[in-house]
Amino acid sequence: MTTLVRPEQKAPAKEKGVTQQQRPLWLLTPGGILLILIVLIPLALAVYLSLLDLDQYTLRRWIEAPFIGLGNYVESLDSGLLHSIWISVSFSVLSTAATVPIGIAAALVTQNAYRGRGLVRAAFLIPYVLPSFVVASVWRTMLQPDGVVNAWLSKVGVDAGLWLSGPKSYWTLVLVEIWAAWPFIYLMALAALQSVDHEVHEASAVDGVTWWPKLRRVILPYLRGPVLLACLLATLNHINNFTLPFVLFGAPAPDDVNVMPMLVYVTSFQSLRFGLSAAMAVVSLIIIAIPLYVYLRAVRLDVHEEGGKR
Amino acid sequence: MRKMRAATALAGATVLAVALTACGGGDDGGGGDGKTLNVLIGANTQYPDEFQAWQKDISAKFKAQTGAEVKFETFASANDELTKIQTSVVAGSGPDVYAVGTTFTPTAYSTGAFVKLGDEEWKKIGGKEKFNPATLGISGPDEQNQVGIPWVSRPFVMAYNTEILKAAGIDKPATTWDELGQQAKQLTKGDQYGLAIAYKDNFDPWKFVWGMSAQAGNPLVDGKTARLQDPTVRKAYETYFGWLAKDKVVDPAAVGWTNPQAVAAFAKGKTGYFALTTTTAANSLNQGSVKGKWKFALLPTVPPGATSRPAGGVEAASILSGDNLLVADYSKSKDLAFEYVKLVTDQEVQLDYYKKFGNLPANAAALQTLAGDPTLGPVTEAAKKSVATPFTGAWGDIQLALTNVAVQSLPDLAKGSISTAQIEARVADAQKSAQSALDRAK
DSSP states (O other): OOOOOOOOOOSOOOOSSOOTTTOOGGGGHHHHHHHIIIIIHHHHHHHHHTTBOOSTTTGGGGGGSOBOTTHHHHHHHHTTHHHHHHHHHHHHHHHHHHHHHHHHHHHHHTTSOOTTHHHHHHHHHHHHHSOHHHHHHHHHHHTSTTSHHHHHHHHTTOOOOOSSSSTHHHHHHHHHHHHHHHHHHHHHHHHHHHTSOHHHHHHHHHHTOOHHHIIIIIIHHHHHHHHHHHHHHHHHHHHHOOHHHHHHHOSSOOGGGOOHHHHHHHHHHTSOOHHHHHHHHHHHHHHHHHHHHHHHHHHTOOHHHHHHHO | OHHHHHHHHHHHHHHHHHHHHHHOOOOOOSOOTTOEEEEEEEOOSSSHHHHHHHHHHHHHHHHHHHSOEEEEEEESSHHHHHHHHHHHHHHTOSOSEEEEEGGGHHHHHHTTOBOOOOHHHHHHTTOGGGBOGGGGGGSSSSGGGOOOEEEEEOOOEEEEEHHHHHHTTOOSOOSBHHHHHHHHHHHOBTTBEEEEOOTTOSSHHHHHHHHHHHHTTOOSEETTEEOOSSHHHHHHHHHHHHHHHTSOOBOGGGGGOOHHHHHHHHHTTOEEEEEEEOGGGHHHHHHSTTTTSEEEEOOOOBOTTOSSOOTTOOOOSEEOOEEEEEEBTTOSOHHHHHHHHHHHTSHHHHHHHHHHHOOEESBHHHHHHHHTOTTTHHHHHHHHTEEOOOOOTTHHHHHHHHHHHHHHHHHHHHHTOOOHHHHHHHHHHHHHHHHHHHHHOO
């Protein structure tokens, strides 16, 4: 006879949670498929188009458009792309740099409760809520040669000249972008401020810290992660902003504000050179991706980890 | 990023279109019962309700004639239209009939996606003879290769303030550019200006430059060669900029004006001439204080610096402006499409369209009935004296390059002086991009 020997339970009790191998990675499939469909395939297509001589003459049978290798890339570097990238990047970095102090200051102002705080907070969001098109139209009207801005300035004896053409148009673009974009930094900074624990404020109060050291050494470190992230997002938004320069200046744009999206737009939809504009897009993607990568490595944007370490 | 989005749109449209063509079967055949014809047409923001009513009316007429439905699809801007054409061309399916602007017709032609009109096709729409001959000037590169069927005309003319001219003792509007400049000087005093010019408009500047050059015998494109670095072009820019920078006969604020802003300025009744407008501006003018005090006049047809047109010069009163109808090559209902084209280019429908929207008929008989109208006389004359811009797929780029010269010159203009050297340097850039566009033209 055989006796059934019960296998001994030698395995240790299972750990709570899941192990490395057991992670339900398949749950990522929907997201992954979407990512492939809306990011990777178009990206691959753009790279492919950038190697074709695709324009209005070949558009109809675009699959058969002549393959010209790096021809479009050579031409794009020769047709003002680098100038446009420089304008785009400098304008974006300037705009971000200017909006950060404004945004943080606004967040600090609305941090503590007082009568009418809700109203102030709502008012701060107005520039952010207005559609870009409206912002640009209103500013364009105000900045006409005989518009209200010049009328005010002439009252104090300043002859401001042209805002929407020539070298000053660059500063117009920066100013309007700052006006429209600072509430984004404000929102992110405000969210971070709200997450500062009550005890921190109490502890500072007990220690008798005055407002400036408290702000600098206690509060601002809390803002670091969210604000650095906001800087990144804001800069990318500035670089991608097409509506603002298009409505402010029209196409063709003055050379001083011929930002990358405008250049790509004119190349694609007025000159109808889709291959060339795809090459421009790829070049700018690469040129912008490198400093982005460096930035991401340098600031180690791990908001969660920081929250955990607290 | 934006360029990515454009590519995505193209890719998306392709995928969709492939799917759609796979599903849709061929449905060509005799009668139109139960069929639908898709027509792409520009939205009318000025008279949206009347436009809706017109569409309904045409649909009813078309149904009575053919038994088929017309489905109108509207586009809000030239960009919308272009995107629609691009995606349809790539996909090989979309609207059956397109209404496109005249200057865009060469670009549309270069895609090769539209039906070339042979004798048979012309017969289907009632014959070539029924159109104002000038309007056929931009239907194709030559008689054998026409794709565009003239639908409406919007010739450019000047508007002038009858009271201001009368007060200055000017009894008839200028017919040469020099005379116009002279009169403008005479009319400029105090807060009154001789001319309203939309210097910052994205389309106006090249029309002046092309017109003056063509009148001097240089149509800007000679076969495969761009002729922008030509004395006629420099003279045109000098004249055009000179009104503001040298003669000071234009409000300095005009460096910031687009065409509607110039209309508004002229409507205030403080300007002698408004140099580039169409009949569609009539409503705005009649709402201003200039009401009852303005008239249309033909634009000058003698080039700057001359008292008569030189040999080889063309009597170009306006660019050939308006809309053409194109039938898509991929259309499965071409017969119906031509029936629709015939319907909307017939005299009665054309006159009705003019009454509702102010666009002149392309139909010769319909245009003739308007010639007797004293206010419209100059406009119908301009429609007959309109000259087509060069028929090349490169025209879009050339137009852009010509406008860019004006855009980059605005700061100098505002400072009140622009040198010949500055103009020449910018024109050289324009020549370069115009020539490279022509080199690519197929």
